[in-house]
Amino acid sequence: MPATVIATQNLVKSYPVKNSKDFVAVDGISFEVAPGESFGLLGPNGAGKSTTMRMIGAVSTRTSGDLDVLGLDPNRYGPEIRSQLGVVPQENNLDMELKVRENLLVYGRYFGLPRARVARRADELLEFAQLADKAGAKVDDLSGGMKRRLTIARALINDPRILLLDEPTTGLDPQARHILWDRLFRLKEQGTTLLLTTHYMDEAEQLCDRLVVVDKGRIMAEGSPVDLIRRYSSREVLEVRFGSTQNAEVAGRIQSYGERVDVLPDRILVYSDSGENELERMTAAGLHPITSLVRRSSLEDVFLRLTGRNLIE
């Protein structure tokens, strides 16, 4: 295996806009993904994550920069690269006119795989996706989580080297998300390279060995989740509410607390090694928040720190 399976260097994608400057969706992104690694693009909607994924998936031509997927240039070797990828798109494009198992059979044929092999693989994958009892069902009758699992099964029909997942759990309920994460974690254990985009920090923390934080088409930071939290946040965060009318006034009095204080319209965040200590200090000073919460620091805090904005707006 090569040392990297995906390498981007100054990757740019812009779209012409009538009577205006080009819209730059991806603005000079560079990163490398090693074989077997689980790599994430974390950022809010419109950050350019999906566009990056499409370029790597060889279904969108880059405007400039270098892109290397499995040693091949997508501009020339689109079908070759795609033969080695499994793609789970953001928008469900399962075939509603076909049954669950048929979706896998048909998709396997697109890679030129023999029918018998595709049939065998389809049954294995239905098992893996916990959909074996739904093989003959209509796609429309599946729940959102099941559709997603079927899409993942479909993406694995060609035994891909890299699995691209664009917002894999967006729109799913918490239980369905956990089932999906378990499946993806299995794949990770088996050595499949995962590249995923997400705007959920818990998803990134669960699944990614390493990630880049993307905003407005640019990379803001790169590292492992733990590493990023250590660099850009503190161990714990104390969240307090004094009511929207009091927030600003109180904020002035606790500015020196912890390592840093962020004042949001409705909440104040105090970054510290020990949230409990900060809360005690607050109470001792005669400040009594209406609600208080001490939690582990997360990638959400990293994003807020880097961009001054929340991930989900």
Next chain:
Amino acid sequence: MGDISDEMRAETRAAAVAAAARTRRYGSWYVAEHRFRVMRSYAQTVLFTAVGSPLVYLYAMGVGLASLVDGNLGDDAVDGVSYLAFLAPALLASSAIAVASEEFTYPIMLGFKWNPTFFGMNASSIQPGQIINGLVISVAARMLVTCTIFYVFMLAFGAVPGRLGFVAVPVALVTGLAFGVLVMAYTATLKDDTGQLAMVQRFVILPMTLFSGTFFPLDVLPPYLQWIGWVSPLWHGTELSRVFAYGLSEPIWLSLVHVLYLAALLAIGWVWARRLATRRLNK
């Protein structure tokens, strides 16, 4: 270290090239395979219309209406043959157009927009142009079945005096496809269907069927309406079919024009549709 990595890179590349080779060659057929599987779910409708529509049309027009025409004008009513013989090749070509207008409109809208399976295909080793090819292949197959059944009914009704009448089947096929690929290309430009496809049905396909020398020769129309026939693939296809079905006498250059015109439309529509698909799928 660098050497090992380079070697492995070469291996990865070779594996990818090998894995995509079959799809590069046969991808269009894989797409067609998908379409056949989908068609299977409405196979009954396909067969029912293929059998039902010749019966309905040949009885209503070829027997019912024909008795009026022949009654007034004699057995050599139009072009020196019976009205049924005159009409049948036109109905055959129209049946191909009907298949085209079904398969190249809503299914295209579906694949690009409502249930974007074309994007799913495009994420595999399949290329956009192959999606278009596969669609054409699968519709051609359905059209061939429909037209062949229609032709068998024409024979049963005694509507084919000429010995080369069977050539009308491939002519109908080309006519249907030549028109179909243009409709497909047009549909591929639509971001949304806000009634455009129904308009095509009403203001393109219906007038074309009525004014393409289908039910009466084009030259009985006033000159300012005859152009509809000249631009209509249906007229060119029908006239060419008539040459084979009952020996319609027209100059050979005109027959050649029919062939070239249909071939040109087919080529233009096909290439245009492939381009549009590429642009739409590879944003």
